[in-house]
Amino acid sequence: MTFKEYLIKKINMKRKIFYLIFLFFNIFNLFTSLCFGQSNQTQIRAKTILDFKGELSLTEDQVQKIRKIIDDFEKEAKPLREKIILLDKEIRELLEKGGDMKVVRKKVKDIFSLRADLVLLEIEAGRKIDNLLTEEQLKKWREIKFRR
Numbered sequence: 001m002t003f004k005e006y007l008i009k010k011i012n013m014k015r016k017i018f019y020l021i022f023l024f025f026n027i028f029n030l031f032t033s034l035c036f037g038q039s040n041q042t043q044i045r046a047k048t049i050l051d052f053k054g055e056l057s058l059t060e061d062q063v064q065k066i067r068k069i070i071d072d073f074e075k076e077a078k079p080l081r082e083k084i085i086l087l088d089k090e091i092r093e094l095l096e097k098g099g100d101m102k103v104v105r106k107k108v109k110d111i112f113s114l115r116a117d118l119v120l121l122e123i124e125a126g127r128k129i130d131n132l133l134t135e136e137q138l139k140k141w142r143e144i145k146f147r148r
Helices: 003-036 049-056 060-096 101-132 135-147
Strands: none
Touching (some): 049 060, 049 135
């Protein structure tokens, strides 16, 4: 293999890697948009336990406490979502400019760390809500969640 052939092969490999990473981040962005409603399109609101308050026979006290838990969750989750969106934008810009892979790698890891934090916040909020329910309500709520 000549030096010229070697260089062409190396450049083609870098292009393929760049396109794969670019494709990955476009798919990841679509995923985060769908999960977090960060699309430019009309947001689709995810159903919460409050949408089933009649079916679950929630008391007014339970409804108020659940609303507070959901509001607290949203307050904590919002800055994490905003950071994910910002990092995603930064990664795209880096990829478009052929940015340093060490920087790209760090930002990707940061996004996934923030996503893990979001998942944990959601689980914690869910557990707090579950603790407010009676045994019967909890059983019914679990049935509703698993049929969706």
